Amino acid sequence: MNLSRSGNFHGRDAAQRRFVFAAILPMVLYLGFFALFPILWGLALAFFDYSARRAGGPILGMGGDNPFVGLQHFREMLNFSPDAPLIVRQFHTSLKTTLFFAFLILPLNLAITLPLAVMIESAHTRIKGLFRLIFFLAVLAPSVGVAIMWSYIYHPQRGLLNGILTALSGKLVGISWITDPDLFFLGIPVALLAVIVAYLWQDLGYNLVIFIAALQSIPESLRDAARIDGVSDWQMFRYITIPLLKPTILLVCVLTMISSFQVFDIIQVMTEGGGPNELTRVMVIDIYNNAFRFQRMGWASAVSVVLFLLVFIISLLQSRLLRTEWEY
């Protein structure tokens, strides 16, 4: 059906028009109410000192006791003095941790999933499916369950990890992997690394399946031609597979980056919302705490806007850097 100006919609009968209305109206209403309206409201709240505890003005509680503050929240975010209010310092901490988390997750994820996908794809057809299933199972597990499981693994006294280390070293090991604020590895808090490992474990299967699907779509004729030219396996991977996977890598990069910017549940459960000493406090935790624990909805919305802009800009950069001009 062509709804453009150049189409012949104008000439359709009334019944067809009614059908069009009936067909699109529920979806428009649905999207309007559950997507567009919350986005616009969230954006508007960023310019108000809004708390749901206060009745505020007559239009959606904005105004009155929830006054318009313009760009004040954003200006406060730029206060980098050591004496900045706690809320601002927590935002800076969460911003730094989020960027660190996302930029660490992405290369680690790619470094594991891409070779793994190639290896699985090269395996015998009969066990290929089994490997896919095994790696994808973690994706299906609820994040809270995954977080609880890894918390047990990292538990200082009863944890599997310390248990293995104790068995290997012959003396009791009680490392507090996710609660010791003084534990760092290469300058990175071990608590954050521990969370990253848990996150990667759960997230790997998703990208793996995407890569496997992309690998399967590469025409065999290209590989055959390369083999005839006498390329090695590494050269095949480097000069055939990787370039042809570029659109998929772009997709995976964007999806992984977006999901790692939105990480919440694993951290909320594993480190009780960003501990120790806020070393794992990410932006969504900050948003959640401000919005729903302390009812600073205006500030939380402003942080959400910053998060949105970050994700938007980084996704845009990724798509520019990894864009291809061709298809196969």
Place this chain on the structure above:
Amino acid sequence: MKPNTILVFVSLVVAAALVLSACGGAAPPPAETRQPEALPLETAPVAAEKVSLRVWTHQNDAFNEGLQTLADAYMAEHPEVEIAFETFDYDTYIQTLQTALPAGTQADILQMFGSWVCSYAKGGNLAQVPENVITLEAAQEQIFSAQIAGYICDDQLYGIPQEFNIEYGAALVNTRLAEETNLADITSGWSDWEAFIADARQLAVVQDGVMTRAGYNFTGSDGIAATFYSLILQNGGQYLTDEGFRVNTPEGMKALELMKRFVDEGLVDPVLFNDEQNWVGDSYFEETSAIGLVGPWVIPEYAGDFPDVAEVTQYVPLPSISPDPVFVASSGWGLTVSAKSPAQQAAWDFVRYVTLNPENAVQWNIASGTLPALQANASGAAAENLIAEFPYFEPFLKILEYGVHEGHFPDRDLVWYDITYPRVLEFLQGNLTAQETLETIEREVNESF
């Protein structure tokens, strides 16, 4: 119809739907006019016409079963009143209150934790307690001061507590572990902190440099905050003053020094034992803590899963620096009435029946396993009944009168859990000096006002 006309039409429909759905509730009048309607001082008896009351509570089976029993009895006495309960899990309840109250869609009677009351009352959402139910002066006489204080906002009473919420004053002691460590007389208590530290140190177990059992686990968020502020009071200080929030004082320093001693003497390793791991309730009942600082509400929560530990558990009063064992306490759970309830008179009558009738109040305390907010129920036959049901209440009943309300903060949870707990924990873990800790807490709490 042209396509762009369709677009305009659909947009208008969407916009109208959004505006109507969002603004459909009655818009609250401006703040200065949002005073709750006070009932006449001398009200007539509850009208004979049918009245339906909705009660919102958080999901706690023991609490709600106790309340339902009282509601059934009340409805039998007042056939014209129908009471229906709607319950929410704890987190949902907080969010529901936060959004429903400003929107005016709340129930008639709202269960509230004491530290929440004023933030809602100041928004004009809660009705003042009518004087024919109880006057402010009478409430202050009849109810423990630490509990009624949370319900008093700007010298007006906005609800009535049902329980005494306590997180300090006595600690869980595993008597079996004490006996195994030749500390059989531990339940007789400690004369001072030196005696306490000596016992707790013996109960701690360290293997290969790793603490496998804490002697005294007080490093949960409630434990740290309650200890810090209680010790300030016991040292003769005040943290809420006319000049604002003050902890950077000699009393604050003494409080921190004693808490650091608990760590330095090997009673607990705050890196291994905190809210994130080995939380005191879990740790105590899993026997990785021999003495634990947590309120008596923890016993019913864990006794089912850990009956053997519950059986050998006793609460033992903690030593006090001051002659009177003063401690800080939050005002506990109680009942309030919505300012927008069309049946305020009936609602308050039910609240009075539940909270101010000593027999009914203690019946709920027994059903819910909570300490009484009514002073009358902390002694005499009511107290004996409570102790018969919950023997571990005994040391608490003796100290309730020394409870001091924690004070009114714009956001108490922020002060307790996001400022005091993390900063003191950082200090105990050795990442902040005592001076830095006091300065930081003082500055961050004052920022929140």
